[in-house]
Amino acid sequence: MTQATPAPDPRDRGGLKQPMLIAQNLRKHFAVKGAKGKSVQAVDGVSFTVRKGETLGIVGESGCGKSTLARLLLHLVVPDDGELVFDGDKVGAPDGIPVNTLRRQVQMVFQDSHSSLNPRMPIRDSVAFGPFVQGKPKTEARQIARDILGKVGLSADLFGPRYPHELSGGQKQRVNIARALAMGPRMVILDEAVSALDKSVGAQVLNLLRGLKRQLNLTYVFISHDLNVVQYVSDRVLVMYLGRVVELGPVDAIFERPRHPYTQALLGARPSMDPTQRIEEPPITGDPPNPIDPPSGCRFHTRCPFAEAVCATKDPVLGAVTGSAAHIAACHLQDPASGHSRAGQRSVA
């Protein structure tokens, strides 16, 4: 998606230069019941920024911590460590903004369009709930709901009084988008928002999201395991593996010149549309390691075709790849001083 020209927003405090959201060293470990001292390291020291008006795509395998990260960004899950800075204000700090202020400006659309709607509530009430909680009178909240339902392509007269079980998956996801937008957010986290929809409906919803972004001047964090969709919507892409960021960069750089072996493997696993370009062998073997007991050093070394002794002992740091400051990767191959025998070579794939 193209960078939208930002209209002046009274809530915009830091200006265009100030990132919308800075996540610093976010960490969340879930204690494992019955195993003392063991924990699932769902998100382990993740740092990134979301720029105003961009779409940041987050990709990774199932269980790599994408959804936990999304919930951390809204404080729906309280981080063990790390901090969030929203438009220059630290979230939850005495001199920053409280969590509730963050939640008014950041909203989320969940993957399961069905379970994210109250089955006993007509959808107009579900959509009006946010504005109502913000303190708007009931009639005004309902008016907002009507407007927003129209914006997502659902007639408020026709669909407003209906219940979720009377709607199709695509319609329900539109309601979920409406519910998020009714809060008047500046940033929307889309957690696998189109993954559960079939392709054609998903494409319609994607186009709707794209139009809404332009119309309402939104910033998106787009979480998905579908690389094609991420490539289509994102300005920048963040690749996660086992709770860590392994690569982050502009969408073209990530998809054309991936630097981390994991990103290369992910892209290599995409089915090609060209029948002459067959995949010879599976690029990654095995399942992702158990996040309770992640591998030492580089977490990917157990499955990496370029792994050497250094990868198992030394933790690679996220560093700029050669030739591009905006493109960073956490791999010893990228760091000539890492001790990896093939470090610093231009291309390994």
Add this chain to the structure above:
Amino acid sequence: MTEVAAFAHDTADSEESLAPRVRSYWQNVVDRLARDPVTLFFGALLAAIILAAVCAPWLAPFDPYKEGIVLRLKPFGYRGHTLGTDELGRDLLSRLLYGGRLSLLMGVLPVVIASAIGGTLGVVGGFAGGRVNTAIMRTMDVFYAFPSVLLAVAISGSMGGGVMNGMLALTLVFIPPMCRIAETATVQVKSLDYIEAARATGASSLTVIRHHVLGNVLGPVFIYASSLVSVSILLASGLSFLGLGVRPPNADWGLMLATLRQAIYVQPWVCAAPGAAIFVTSMCFNMVSDGLRAAMDVRL
């Protein structure tokens, strides 16, 4: 006919005058009930029983407390005593009608109070989770350790007989199961995304509970409560039977069964009347509760 009525109802809501008729959840429940003759039959029977108990002063052919030494244990239809007379010569039909008032009261009131208290505790515990939940649920488990009949007898016995103490004992007996039902339903609802979405609006826990949890928890609580009523009537009868609930000469089905028990070798039929009343009423509550469950507990 119902179509027209429903449409008229919709147009009254000026906003949706052009909208096609959209059925609400409760309209669907009523529809399904209307197509369930068994539930309707038992519902009507139940309504008749309740109505008869309420209107006892007008329906009863005799004074339920008037004794007559020569009229003791007379058979059905003896001199206008349709159901005969009891061991003190009182008219059985009149006593049955009056007895229904106390029996139904002791069946319904403890369940209503227990639903309110147990339901609240369960929702709070389930939603809060952690230590609050552990504290509430483990306390309930203590009560669970005793069989319900024994617990009711023990509480009622230690506080002495009487209607009030009997109802208090029954209420205490029903709070733990109500609490557990509400807690289970709340925990189930709490893990769904729409609660998370509601929290993401910045709403307080109380607001989230009021708008999103209660509506989804009340269904199971209500269904379970309606099935508890029959248990409550039986337990109340049991307490009265043991001399712990209603005291003579007040009429109560359980107490009548207890006193007429001694006459069972002389006149077995009179003893059957209060027993049948308890049985039929309990059945009605069970069948209606089953029907409601079927009508309300649909997969949405």
